[in-house]
Amino acid sequence: MRFFLRSKRFKIICGITAGLIALSIVLRLIGGVIAPQASILGAVAQPFRSVATYFSNKIDDFKTKYYTGDQLLKENQKLQSRLDELTSQVVDYNDLKKENDFLKNFLEIKEKHKDWKFESATLISRDHGASGASFTINKGSVNGVAARDPVITSSGLVGYITEVGPSYSKVTTILSENIHVGGLDYRTSDVGVVSGDAKYVKKGQCVLKNLPRSCSVALNDIVVTVGGEIFPEGLVIGTIESISSDESQTAITAVLKPGTDISEIRDVMVLTYFEGQGTLDKK
Amino acid sequence: MKRRSSCDYPLMAFCGIIFFLLYIFQYTDNIPGSGSGTFPQLMLGASLFSGMFFGDKYGAIFGFFLGTFVDAVSAETLCYNGIMMMLIGYFGGVAVQRLINNNFRSAILLIFISAVIYYFGIWSIMHFNVVRLKAEIFRSLFLTVLFSLPIYALLYFAVKLRKKQLMKRG
Numbered sequence: 001m002r003f004f005l006r007s008k009r010f011k012i013i014c015g016i017t018a019g020l021i022a023l024s025i026v027l028r029l030i031g032g033v034i035a036p037q038a039s040i041l042g043a044v045a046q047p048f049r050s051v052a053t054y055f056s057n058k059i060d061d062f063k064t065k066y067y068t069g070d071q072l073l074k075e076n077q078k079l080q081s082r083l084d085e086l087t088s089q090v091v092d093y094n095d096l097k098k099e100n101d102f103l104k105n106f107l108e109i110k111e112k113h114k115d116w117k118f119e120s121a122t123l124i125s126r127d128h129g130a131s132g133a134s135f136t137i138n139k140g141s142v143n144g145v146a147a148r149d150p151v152i153t154s155s156g157l158v159g160y161i162t163e164v165g166p167s168y169s170k171v172t173t174i175l176s177e178n179i180h181v182g183g184l185d186y187r188t189s190d191v192g193v194v195s196g197d198a199k200y201v202k203k204g205q206c207v208l209k210n211l212p213r214s215c216s217v218a219l220n221d222i223v224v225t226v227g228g229e230i231f232p233e234g235l236v237i238g239t240i241e242s243i244s245s246d247e248s249q250t251a252i253t254a255v256l257k258p259g260t261d262i263s264e265i266r267d268v269m270v271l272t273y274f275e276g277q278g279t280l281d282k283k
Numbered sequence: 284m285k286r287r288s289s290c291d292y293p294l295m296a297f298c299g300i301i302f303f304l305l306y307i308f309q310y311t312d313n314i315p316g317s318g319s320g321t322f323p324q325l326m327l328g329a330s331l332f333s334g335m336f337f338g339d340k341y342g343a344i345f346g347f348f349l350g351t352f353v354d355a356v357s358a359e360t361l362c363y364n365g366i367m368m369m370l371i372g373y374f375g376g377v378a379v380q381r382l383i384n385n386n387f388r389s390a391i392l393l394i395f396i397s398a399v400i401y402y403f404g405i406w407s408i409m410h411f412n413v414v415r416l417k418a419e420i421f422r423s424l425f426l427t428v429l430f431s432l433p434i435y436a437l438l439y440f441a442v443k444l445r446k447k448q449l450m451k452r453g
Contacts (some may be wrong), residue, residue: 004381013343013373020362027362041348042355049307049356125310126448127354136356165355 025200039165046168049124050138054076057266079230109185115274116232119143121151123266124168133176133196139270140167146276148230150271156236156259157181157225158268169270173262174206183237183256190215191226192254194237200255206240206261211252217243223256229278232271294445295337295345298438302329305354305434314430321422324401326353327376328431330368331375331397335385339376346372367404371397390435391428397426412428 121137128211139145141164151158151171158171172179175196183194185208192211201205208223221240227233238256246253308314309325327348334342350368357364375393383389402424 004377013370016347017366017370024362024366026308036360039350039355041351049310055308127357168355170356274425 001189007266008014014261018093020090038281043167044167046124046138049136051120053122053124060225061217090107096249113276115273116271117144119144119145119270119272121169121268121270123268127170127266133201134162134172135170135179137171137268137270138167140169141167142166144272146272148234150192150231150274151268152235152271153260153265156238156267157231158260158262160230161270171268174258175201175204175262181231181237183223183229185215185240186222186224186225187218188216188221190217191211194223204258206238206256206258208240208254209246209251213245213250213252215252217252217254219243223254227276232274232276291337291445291449294441295341296440298333298337299345301437302326302333302349303352305329306349310356310437313370316368316424321419321426323423323426324353325427325430325434326350326364326368327371327397327401327427328394328434329371329395331431332390334372334375334377335435336438337376337391337440338372339380342372342376343369344372346370363404363408367401371401373423381398387432387439390432393429394431394435396430398424398431402427 021146119139121139121143123135124138127133128133137151145161145164147164149161151160151173157174159171159176159179162172163170173196174181177196177198181194181269182191184191191209191252192208192215194206194208197205208217211217217240218225219240219242223237223240225231225233225235225237227236236259238258240254241257242255244253244255245251286422305325309323330346330349331341333345337345346368347365350364350366351362352364353364353368375397378393379385379389383392402420406420
């Protein structure tokens with residue numbers, strides 16, 4: 001045993017372990033950086049992962065067709081689009097004015113922010129260990145993507161970039177407990193903090209926390225970003241599905257269904273520039 | 284008790300390619316039973332069995348590279364997988380060289396111990412405050428042990444075939 005502990009190989013292993021632990025601590029303190037060795041190997045594996053993901057998606061599509069049949073799939077798609085249309089019409093009839101105001105404001109936001117710059121990206125792998133709360137995309141620093149850039153789809157906010165490699169980046173989604181986004185109830189202007197919660201992550205939901213007890217949020221209210229250095233103002237986060245008091249009975253917590261179904265995402269847009277964006281980690 | 288480790292570079296290259304393909308495969312959502320936070324870590328078995336078949340040195344090297352590949356796509360683990368799999372590969376080799384025989388029973392025992400240490404590390408470092416993730420971690424541990432055993436069998440037969448091939452060549 002003593003001989004083993006004194007062996008050169010054991011000492012080398014201890015040295016490398018200590019070095020890697022030190023590197024982890026330094027990188028954790030810096031933040032937003034992938035470990036250099038992981039960055040290099042990640043870049044090597046990235047094209048293979050892209051190809052594998054492509055084939056995996058094809059296999060999924062094939063399985064769906066095999067089990068349900070082409071006709072059922074088409075019919076389902078048709079019915080789904082009809083259902084979406086009808087749901088949309090119901091919303092229109094119920095609250096036409098509110099919807100008009102909402103759309104008008106969003107149109108204004110879009111017109112107001114013509115300077116927003118996007119980079120389209122494709123998901124190449126999911127981090128299953130984090131319960132779908134993060135994934136990797138095929139765009140990195142060479143494409144102008146930087147840490148803390150918001151990631152969105154046409155349906156709303158997905159999350160933000162936490163680590164950037166040369167040709168790939170890691171995205172932390174709004175289902176993660178480590179994300180904290182200022183959320184605003186669009187109807188009532190009540191403000192809270194949107195974050196992930198282990199209790200709801202499996203259902204693909206997140207929570208709007210720290211709402212004052214006097215707030216008047218209601219079911220189906222739309223929650224958007226408050227805006228700041230990381231996220232621009234007015235991005236749709238999701239709709240309220242349930243409301244409850246938190247454990248300490250001092251604040252209200254609402255469960256949100258994100259505007260985007262994060263478990264089904266394949267393509268996203270990275271918002272590489274918007275006015276007022278923080279410059280902390282930008283190129 | 285100490286045994287010499289084999290050092291067959293073509294065989295190791297072959298295993299490296301197989302491990303890389305497994306690594307690609309494990310991130311494609313096609314592993315039965317995975318999803319919703321449950322996820323077998325095939326690279327753990329690959330690292331350990333590399334150590335068992337090729338010795339502590341190559342176990343550590345395989346473990347380091349496979350772990351680093353995993354780190355490249357994991358959220359907030361930084362070098363955890365690189366460190367852990369390097370150590371598991373190394374101690375797997377040491378165990379087979381000094382303590383136990385290299386057979387299927389040892390493989391089951393060592394992969395179980397390694398998976399417990401690995402997932403306990405993940406839980407304690409990253410999710411210690413999330414009680415609900417315990418169930419996912421237990422399921423992941425079980426799947427890791429289960430899906431690692433075919434990797435051992437694959438390596439076992441690859442080594443056996445290679446030995447036969449070398450014997451024929453004289």
